Amino acid sequence: MSDETTQGATAHDESAHDGSAGDEQRERAQLGDSDEPVEDKLVEEFRSTVEEGANRLNRTRRALVVTGLFGGIDVGLGVMAMLAVLAATDSKLLAGLAFGIGLYALRLAHSELFTEDFLVPINAIAAGHGTWWQLVRLWTVTLVTNLVGGWLFTWFIVAAFPRFDAVLIEAATGYMEKGLTLETAALALLAGFTITLATRMAQGSGEGITTLANSLISGFLVVGLGMLHGALNSAVIFGAMHAGADITYASWLVWFAWVIPLNMVGGLLLLTLPRLVRMRELLAGERAAQRERSAAHAG
Numbered sequence: 001m002s003d004e005t006t007q008g009a010t011a012h013d014e015s016a017h018d019g020s021a022g023d024e025q026r027e028r029a030q031l032g033d034s035d036e037p038v039e040d041k042l043v044e045e046f047r048s049t050v051e052e053g054a055n056r057l058n059r060t061r062r063a064l065v066v067t068g069l070f071g072g073i074d075v076g077l078g079v080m081a082m083l084a085v086l087a088a089t090d091s092k093l094l095a096g097l098a099f100g101i102g103l104y105a106l107r108l109a110h111s112e113l114f115t116e117d118f119l120v121p122i123n124a125i126a127a128g129h130g131t132w133w134q135l136v137r138l139w140t141v142t143l144v145t146n147l148v149g150g151w152l153f154t155w156f157i158v159a160a161f162p163r164f165d166a167v168l169i170e171a172a173t174g175y176m177e178k179g180l181t182l183e184t185a186a187l188a189l190l191a192g193f194t195i196t197l198a199t200r201m202a203q204g205s206g207e208g209i210t211t212l213a214n215s216l217i218s219g220f221l222v223v224g225l226g227m228l229h230g231a232l233n234s235a236v237i238f239g240a241m242h243a244g245a246d247i248t249y250a251s252w253l254v255w256f257a258w259v260i261p262l263n264m265v266g267g268l269l270l271l272t273l274p275r276l277v278r279m280r281e282l283l284a285g286e287r288a289a290q291r292e293r294s295a296a297h298a299g
Helices: 003-031 040-057 061-089 092-108 119-126 132-160 162-176 182-203 209-222 230-242 249-278 280-298
Strands: none
Touching: 040 119, 040 132, 040 280, 061 092, 061 132, 061 162, 061 230, 092 209, 119 132, 119 182, 119 249, 119 280, 132 162, 132 230, 162 230, 162 249, 182 209, 182 249, 230 249, 249 280
């Protein structure tokens, strides 16, 4: 083989090597400085959700009851703001924006809302930091106490602001009058997805203007567009019942049993599951590290 041919082949190999190295550098720049197979921002979000999820799963029963009750009360605060704006403007979109005040209060106070417990604690369980029994306990206590807190706070709203009674009854009737249809199923799915997405967005922001914007947008979309959310809408329905609406607890329970599972499908299947697939390498690594820590502790 001639020297020219050998030199050409060597140059070609060096060029290919440089191109491969360049591709690796570009990929590394996209992923960030960590050695994980996903972007640095996703790594930070993963660690944050696992830590927060583990904290929620390991709360005492008293802490669960208190955070769940205040979650319902914070929702009631949003209902009060919604009614004030709705009575003044007759605009559902503006009323939904006002409802976001309650969601903002909920996040600042670190209270617990049922559908916010889809993404974060399941991430912790998938990473080996909790059990499914703990999740069932968290869901059950949070849902029941959300309802109790909303029921109590809306009683005070009706007692304090009887001028809102007609608006309250009209809003509650609008949630329930469409029955168990494809439309209401889609509205419940979208509500579960939207609140779960808002939870994910909140994990990447501090307790400042970003959280406020996130809360207002969530209220605008879920309440302003008339989506069906079991915990949020139940507070409105309870308030209407306090105000004398022709709504029974039996009819509310039928509606609730239709909406809540669909909220769960929207939050779990449309968002949480894809996020778990996206984070599968991080989850596997964290489970392995957790097993090693457990073995070292046992030894």
